[in-house]
Amino acid sequence: MTSIAQPETIGHSGQRKLIDVNWDPVTRIVGNLGIYTKIDFERKEVAECYTTSSMFRGYSVFMKGKDPRDAHFISSRICGICGDSHATCAVYAQNMAFGISTPRMGEWILNLGEAAEYMFDHCLFQENLVGADFCEQAMADVYAGRTQTWADFKVPDEALGCGFHEATRGVLSHHLVIRDGLIANYHPYPPTPWNASPRDVYGTPGPYEDAVQNTPIFEENGPDDFKGVDIMRAVRSFDPCLPCGVHMFLGHGKLLKTLSGICY
Amino acid sequence: MEPHASSPAAEKPPAVKEAVKELHILWTPDGMSCDGDTISVTAATLPSIEDVVLGAIPGLPKVHLHNRVLDAQQGGDQIMHYWHQAAEGTLGAPFILVVEGSIPNEEIKSQGYWTAMGVDKRTGQPIRLNDWIDRLAPKAWAVVAAGTCATYGGVHAMQGNPTGSMGLADYLGWDFRSQAGLPIVNVPGCPVQPDNFMETLLYLLYQAAGLAPMIPLDELLRPTWLFGKTVHEGCDRAGYYEQGDVAREYGSPKCIVKIGCWGPVINCNVTKRGWMDGIGGCPNVGGICIACTMPGFPDKFMPFMDEPPGAKMSSAVVLTYGATIRRLREITNRTASREPRWRRRTTVLNTGYHPTTYHEPAAATVEKTMVETPITGGAS
Numbered sequence: 001m002t003s004i005a006q007p008e009t010i011g012h013s014g015q016r017k018l019i020d021v022n023w024d025p026v027t028r029i030v031g032n033l034g035i036y037t038k039i040d041f042e043r044k045e046v047a048e049c050y051t052t053s054s055m056f057r058g059y060s061v062f063m064k065g066k067d068p069r070d071a072h073f074i075s076s077r078i079c080g081i082c083g084d085s086h087a088t089c090a091v092y093a094q095n096m097a098f099g100i101s102t103p104r105m106g107e108w109i110l111n112l113g114e115a116a117e118y119m120f121d122h123c124l125f126q127e128n129l130v131g132a133d134f135c136e137q138a139m140a141d142v143y144a145g146r147t148q149t150w151a152d153f154k155v156p157d158e159a160l161g162c163g164f165h166e167a168t169r170g171v172l173s174h175h176l177v178i179r180d181g182l183i184a185n186y187h188p189y190p191p192t193p194w195n196a197s198p199r200d201v202y203g204t205p206g207p208y209e210d211a212v213q214n215t216p217i218f219e220e221n222g223p224d225d226f227k228g229v230d231i232m233r234a235v236r237s238f239d240p241c242l243p244c245g246v247h248m249f250l251g252h253g254k255l256l257k258t259l260s261g262i263c264y
Numbered sequence: 265m266e267p268h269a270s271s272p273a274a275e276k277p278p279a280v281k282e283a284v285k286e287l288h289i290l291w292t293p294d295g296m297s298c299d300g301d302t303i304s305v306t307a308a309t310l311p312s313i314e315d316v317v318l319g320a321i322p323g324l325p326k327v328h329l330h331n332r333v334l335d336a337q338q339g340g341d342q343i344m345h346y347w348h349q350a351a352e353g354t355l356g357a358p359f360i361l362v363v364e365g366s367i368p369n370e371e372i373k374s375q376g377y378w379t380a381m382g383v384d385k386r387t388g389q390p391i392r393l394n395d396w397i398d399r400l401a402p403k404a405w406a407v408v409a410a411g412t413c414a415t416y417g418g419v420h421a422m423q424g425n426p427t428g429s430m431g432l433a434d435y436l437g438w439d440f441r442s443q444a445g446l447p448i449v450n451v452p453g454c455p456v457q458p459d460n461f462m463e464t465l466l467y468l469l470y471q472a473a474g475l476a477p478m479i480p481l482d483e484l485l486r487p488t489w490l491f492g493k494t495v496h497e498g499c500d501r502a503g504y505y506e507q508g509d510v511a512r513e514y515g516s517p518k519c520i521v522k523i524g525c526w527g528p529v530i531n532c533n534v535t536k537r538g539w540m541d542g543i544g545g546c547p548n549v550g551g552i553c554i555a556c557t558m559p560g561f562p563d564k565f566m567p568f569m570d571e572p573p574g575a576k577m578s579s580a581v582v583l584t585y586g587a588t589i590r591r592l593r594e595i596t597n598r599t600a601s602r603e604p605r606w607r608r609r610t611t612v613l614n615t616g617y618h619p620t621t622y623h624e625p626a627a628a629t630v631e632k633t634m635v636e637t638p639i640t641g642g643a644s
């Protein structure tokens with residue numbers, strides 16, 4: 001049984017009888033996701049879908065003022081299933097800010113680690129074959145004597161850095177501003193906040209909402225014992241991962257404090 | 265945070281004494297968390313969570329697990345009605361409340377909430393995690409904090425955080441007692457080590473079944489047998505430290521205390537236990553210990569990649585002493601690495617064999633002696 005409220009009749013859409021059905025929280029994903037729908041059980045169709053997420057921790061807030069070298073240790077705690085992707089992306093942002101690049105052997109190790117992350121995180125991926133290729137090519141570097149895995153660096157007083165990464169659920173980017181040798185601004189933009197985005201100010205549905213709306217329902221259960229497996233399958237096909245999902249802004253024109261002039 | 269000074273043994277007598285036959289585990293990852301402790305525990309093997317839930321372990325109560333990440337249902341009321349029943353006291357069996365994630369402070373603002381789980385059908389508003397804890401903790405057979413966020417606050421409670429987050433014992437009180445008279449059971453780690461959590465849960469289930477005495481906890485409410493030793497004491501790099509042979513840069517197999525490892529002063533068994541099925545364990549595989557099991561984590565250990573201040577003095581002593589010991593051992597090692605001199609092909613026997621008391625008889629004499637010598641004495 002799901003939460004089902006009293007039917008509501010909408011006049012302008014041709015007297016459809018819409019019933020509120022919600023799943024909050026959604027199971028078998030990481031993080032707090034709520035899916036709220038209005039279902040037309042007669043036409044077996046989802047008329048409307050709204051997403052929500054119910055947890056805010058404030059990584060971009062509490063990472064300010066910390067040592068930039070700690071960015072990957074902290075940001076990897078954003079997510080319990082794709083923490084490794086955050087750590088890797090943070091390393092790319094650090095490298096750019098520190099003005100260094102990972103030596104080839106270090107790159108192999110990083111990529112092998114990410115391959116392992118994919119196998120763990122996205123275990124249906126057939127990474128074993130790709131992984132074997134990586135091993136063979138990395139051995140060529142060892143034979144050539146290119147065994148250095150890391151580059152020396154100094155934390156600059158002022159710097160910018162960003163990292164872009166194809167993480168398990170889509171494109172992930174981390175953006176770092178260093179002032180006085182400390183983190184002045186840090187913003188991770190993971191894929192799920194884009195995918196799970198609720199409606200914008202113009203009423204445009206986010207990707208989950210858009211995918212669920214107008215989805216035909218094949219489940220035969222009626223409103224009384226409705227499970228919602230068609231809807232949940234559509235949502236889970238995005239591989240939702242919500243701990244990173246809630247980002248906040250203050251609305252139009254309300255400025256609390258400026259810590260860094262740069263954010264990109 | 266103030267650890268309670270008294271013994272973990274309950275002052276008041278346990279309210280539930282009879283053996284528990286059936287039990288629910290209400291496990292919420294909806295504290296200020298990343299769900300990483302639930303994900304971590306799926307890797308456990310000693311025992312696996314599947315074995316516990318499927319009844320494969322003799323002597324345990326029948327276990328019903330309710331965790332939204334691992335639940336076969338779709339969500340919403342399909343899973344939340346167990347939580348409502350537990351709050352109303354109509355669940356029909358005792359329950360263990362497992363909390364994952366730190367507890368935000370909902371008292372520091374006039375509106376909104378930091379984290380919630382499920383929706384109040386009457387008002388349509390989200391039910392705050394803090395409300396769930398207030399409703400369920402006093403009714404729980406036991407309360408378990410999984411991971412460093414829930415135990416002591418962790419990353420989400422770091423300096424400068426906007427949510428006022430804290431550990432479960434900071435929220436409920438360090439002298440909290442469950443229905444069965446247990447203190448909060450803390451299993452820290454970021455995330456919790458899979459087998460550490462399942463072993464603790466297994467212990468509690470045996471205790472519920474009446475097959476184990478009160479779980480032994482230290483003053484920080486951790487199981488004593490899991491957190492009584494330091495990372496360093498189990499580390500496979502510790503021998504390098506003893507000999508004053510430390511890594512000065514990354515990528516070395518030697519002791520990494522000079523490049524930021526906190527292992528010598530941190531309570532954690534990951535170096536002994538490994539991570540998954542005995543494999544891994546942060547410093548064993550090259551990762552500096554960032555002290556993720558500790559109440560002071562993360563603030564007291566940052567910046568992580570600098571040498572711990574306390575390590576400067578102790579390593580200065582060890583490096584001098586250890587370097588001398590290492591040189592002496594190198595001499596011994598050179599001796600130990602050579603075979604004894606008599607092991608080669610020559611016409612002369614150089615083994616030190618001296619036939620002073622035994623003369624080799626002729627073959628015929630041997631036969632005769634064996635036949636003619638009567639067996640005398642003996643007990644047979």
